[in-house]
Every structure is written in C-alpha cells, then in structure tokens.
Amino acid sequence: MNFIGRKEELTRIRDMLNTRDQSVALLYGRRRVGKTELLQKAMHDSGLRGIYYECRESSEASNTEALSEIISDVFGIPGLSFSSFPLALKFLFEQATTEPLIVIIDEYPFLRNVVAGCDSELQVLIDTYRNTSSLKLFLSGSYIETMKQLMSYDNPLYGRADVKIDLQPMDYFESSLFYPSFSPEDKVRLYSVFGGIPYYNQMISEKKSVRQNLIDLLVKRGATLENEVDIYLQGELSKLENANEAFSAIAKGKSRFSDILSQSHIESSSALSAVLDRLTRMGVVEKLAPINDPSNKRKTGYYIADNMTLFHYKYLFRYSSQRAVMDPDVFFDRYIASDFEEQFVPKQFEVICKQYLIRQNRTGNPEEPFWAIGKYYYDLPAERRNGEFDVVTEDDRGYTFYEVKFRKAPVTAEMVREEIEQVNATGLNCYRYAFFSRSGFAGDVPEDIIKIELKDLYTKP
16 A cells, blocks of 8 residues: 655655754654554655664563664674663664664653663763764654653753654545545545544455445454454553543533533542543543633533544444344444434534644635634523534634534525524624535525535545
C-alpha cells in the first residue's frame, strides 16, 4: 500500500534531515497512529544510512544485543557487541562525525525502564557531539505522558529536542484516501467508526459493504479488531473499572461531569475527576467548553474523541452478553443498524463538518477566517430551558451558525427558515447562516445562505 497523508509532518522531518547539523526529534502519539510508518518513510526517502530499532520490554542486555546485531548488519562489521546500550549509541554518534546518519529509537519509554539514567546518558552524548556529529536522532513512543516528561524542565533532555511532533489521528479527508472507491455517504460512515487511525483504515476492504466491514472487523466473535480498544486502554491504565464506567455513561449521551457521576457507579467525584483527567491526557476523551463561555466549568462537557472507542462502548461493550450468544448479522441488525444510521453517524458527521471548516480555514479559503469553532451555549431562564448549538464559528465580524443534516431528503427553504427562527429565539446574534446537507438543497433555498453539500467535503481544497 502506498504511503498516505502526513505531508506536514513529513515536511518537518525532511527539513530536519536536510541540515548537516546534529538534530534530535521527539515523536509521540497513541498506539496505531502511524509513528513507525512515518519515520520509516522519511528514512527511506532520505537516502541516508539509517538505523531503526524498536525497544523491547526486556532487559538492557537483551536490548543491547539486539541493537548490536542491527549495527553490525548496517555497517558490515561482523561480531559487534557492546557492553551497554549507551555504548552502542556512542558508537553511532561517533560514526555520524564522518557521514550523516539517521537513528530511530522507537518505543523509547521501554528503554528508560531498564537502562539506569537513560535520559542522562543520552543527554551527555547529545551535548558531547553537538558540534561534531551529523546524527539525526529520533526518539519515538506511544506512552504519551512519558514522552512529554522528556520535555519537562527537570528532565536531562530538556531543551535538546530540535523538533517535537505530537502525531494526531488523521482527519476525515486524509482517512478517506484509504478507501477511495466508497461513496461520500459511506466514507462518512466508515470514518464515524474507524476514525483517523491508519492501522484501522488500511484493514477496510473496498470489496465489502460498510456493514460487512463492521461485522468482520469489529462485531463477530474473533473479529480482527475485536479487542483493540481493550488492549489500548489496558496498556495505558492500571485499572479499567472506572474508565469503563465513564466511557459507558458518555456513550449514552451524558457529557456533564455531574451527569456522568450520577449515571456511572464511580464511588466519588474525585475518582471520576482522576479518570477523566487521565483519559483526556491520553486523547481518547476531550473536554469541551462553549466558545461563548469557555471558563464556565458547569457548561463544560466530556466527549469520547476516539471513534472506535465510542462505537465499542455504545454497542459492543453495552451489549456484550447478547453479542456472545447471537449470530453477528442478527446482532448487528437488532442492536446497531438503526441507531447507527439515525443517531451515531449523524452525530459524527458534525465532527467531520468541523474538520472540513478547519481545513478550509487553514488554507485561507473563507472570506472571514474564524478564530474559534465549537459549541454555543444558550440559557433562557424565563422559558426554563437551555441548550447548545453544536457547530458555531466566531470571527472578527461575529458568529456564523452551521446546521448539519445527514438525512436522505434535501434541505428546503422551510427547513432553513425554521432553523434560523430557533436560533434567533435563543438570542444568538449571527451575521451568517450555513447548512451542511448530505442530500443537497431544494431550489428555493435563499441565495444568502451558505450551502455545503456532502460531495464538497471530499473535494480537495
């Protein structure tokens, strides 16, 4: 398969590789997000001699022996054997004084656990060879908190990284390049579940329907990705009980802290706060406040940011007993199909539309570039009701309201009029109104309304 996406990250890495100076890069991101593929692609394209080593969850001696063998192969020096991992690295720094050399240490947190003073040893090498070596050193890891510690002021490696890349999941557009033959509607459905994780997206078969891909990859017993969410979370969390409770409550539509606490069986607010904070740092939960009141904690909501995690807890975890004894097709039709099409995908379509707007904004396409996008909270005490508008942008001229429709029928002038009246009734003062529509627009929609069709989202800006 051809390498897909990551143009911005590749450019940053290539710029680093094109210098003659010694450089250090930190690359981190969640499991399966494509760190290894990105680094290997950059190394391959550079034409430079390179060493790629993936650290093992084993002893220093085992890691040193494995790296020694790779160095022997790359440099054609049989029988090389180093007595410690730092000495093996010193050899590579020394080699880079005569030729540019790429060294990738993948899953670096494993190494830190077994090499005493690993960060300090590496800091000494970086400083010693700073002005004489052309080594391009990459430290990569999936344990995000550990990797971020390398940038903290009290860490020996503080200030040594020339490039830092927090590799995020791809957006809907780059993800769709993994399955180009699907219709725009099906691309939305696939992204709604598999999100922007390349490892998942490369498993999607264009010879199968969306339904069959979901069943084969996630729903049936022994499915390829059946345990993927559990494995990822178990690698990051010592205990899953409270995480399961929090995820289950959020998947049922609870977003406010108090609602999650009351819906779950977590014993205390401090315990819930701890697990939500950890999940947020991991990037699987996002904490969002309305753009018109960002400091109000009562209006802040928690949402599952990882699509497959949301699908897992909304359907597979919730109905695990039924799934264990039912035919996968019958289970899908009874517990997933209807809600998936009528609730799950339309909600995820809102996320896609936000990503589209951000893509457009970054390329300078909007007449008025916005500087905030998110939910808008309104409160009507006299009517004893409040609520949120899910997609609103703010720029120098004011607010733009976006209504997102993932429905079979086209948007009509009457629907537009009703939506605008509802917005006006809340006191939200917008200078523009826009509508996203899966099925296009009827001919009588006013000209001053911004109209964005589904096909427009998959047209490269």
